[in-house]
Amino acid sequence: MITQSIHTLQKKGFLIAILLLSTGMLFAQEKSQQIKDLLNKYHEYGQFNGSALVADDGKVVFSEGFGMANMEYDIPNRPNTKHRIGSITKQFTAVLILQLVEEGKLELDKPISKYLPEYNGPAANVVTIHHLLNHSSGIPSYTSFPAFFQEQSRDPFTPVEFVKTFADSTLQFSPGEKFSYNNSGYFLLGHIIEEVTGKSYEQVLQERILDPLDMKDTGYDHHATILKNRAAGYEKRGNDYINAPYLDMSIPYAAGSLYSTAEDLYKWGRALYGDKILSDDSKELMFSPQIVDGDAHYGYGWSIANLPVGKSGDSLPIVAHGGGINGFNTLIVRLPREDDLIVLLNNTGGTNLRDIAVGINNILHGEAAEIPKRSIAMELMPVFAKEGVDAGLAKYKTLKKDATFGLKEDEMNQVGYQLLNNGKIKEAIEVFKINVAEFPDSFNTYDSLGEAYMMDRQKEKAIANYEKSIEMNPNNQNGKDMLAKIRAQ
Missing domain, CATH: 3.40.710.10 (DD-peptidase/beta-lactamase superfamily)
Structure with missing residues (x-):
């Protein structure tokens, strides 16, 4: 009877271990699918194109590629695609x-x-x-x-x-x-x-x-x-590359x-x-x-x-x-206490x-991930570039009303500089003005607007925005340098 009881306990313990192992595998699979769904949505919205790997408790639970490593030959990104880091x-x-x-x-x-x-x-x-x-x-x-x-x-x-x-x-x-x-x-x-x-x-x-x-x-x-x-490197121009x-x-x-x-x-x-x-x-x-x-x-x-x-x-x-x-x-990203790792390699620029x-x-950690939104900035880029200020501002007002779209400071800044570098100074000013209005607590939005005004030879407005930027961030050395340059002219 004693021997039989031991065998019974061993069998139960074995079954419990198998059950726990199966449950752990199911949780890992569920996490993996959620990560994949999240990254698929970012890729669909043109906000991630590359390779991703995630480790949980030291073990890889997700490793996949998204989009193209080479768009000209339709070569997909994979976990072993080589990216410049x-x-x-x-x-x-x-x-x-x-x-x-x-x-x-x-x-x-x-x-x-x-x-x-x-x-x-x-x-x-x-x-x-x-x-x-x-x-x-x-x-x-x-x-x-x-x-x-x-x-x-x-x-x-x-x-x-x-x-x-x-x-x-x-x-x-x-x-x-x-x-x-x-x-x-x-x-x-x-x-x-x-x-x-x-x-x-x-x-x-x-x-x-x-x-x-x-x-x-x-x-x-x-x-x-x-x-x-080897992945090729690309940059976004609106929703194009x-x-x-x-x-x-x-x-x-x-x-x-x-x-x-x-x-x-x-x-x-x-x-x-x-x-x-x-x-x-x-x-x-x-x-x-x-x-x-x-x-x-x-x-x-x-x-x-x-x-x-x-x-x-x-x-x-x-x-x-x-x-x-x-x-x-x-x-x-390493989380040493949890032994977790997140690696994201993207080959379409910022x-x-x-x-x-x-x-x-x-x-x-069992929490819901925030679902990304489509980029207002990327939608605005071609409109401002091809149709001008009035069309761009009208498009902005329309997109602001659409809950599936969102606006990010860094993306708007990127669009502003793309316009600026292409000689679209008036259009860039309007994009930077939107960014200042949307993110009034960011010194960088004023710094960028100051640069656009400087290139448009609107000296007083350039000075005012650089001064505001430096007031908000006294460590803004670029702003100080540009302000000194303007005043020396």
């Missing part, structure tokens, strides 16, 4: 730097000049490795230079050559004083890695990270290389020149839990706020933030980073990946 590159650079610190080859508190003796600019003896890693150096970011995209972005440079283009720049503030996102800093870090190791940044990356982690679908993107499964402008990949360098896949970035996320590539002490540095400036909490190559869950006001701690480079924008990540995070 832009500034997600910075976390790889940060790990390489911290590895060299662990080996005693670099010191975080030592200045640039210790490792780059030929660097003779104002930053040489006052900006440290620490300042470069957390964007507090005060060195101007080369991507913000007025003629960068027109005059430099298509030309190849060696690291030594390109550093000279910004080395003599005046510091925008005292190092360590505040946070200001900066591609120049991470370019310098790549150059320092090369000088200290005697190898190219690409070779060091391959030997120290990509090979040990078996990340065979990640690397430094060279335009000349025949790269299988164009090929993204060419960018020589020697320019983003250690700040943004890598390509990867959703699947490889999952490997990367898993590796960051262990000690194969970095010690616990170094990871603590990387994932802790090394600078806190307003809403900016930045470690080394990662932003530290919170992601909302549902409508209760609750949130979960995350470490995350986005990337934007001609034709691509990307986002990686789109709001954070909203998608919030929706996916809600699904993972």
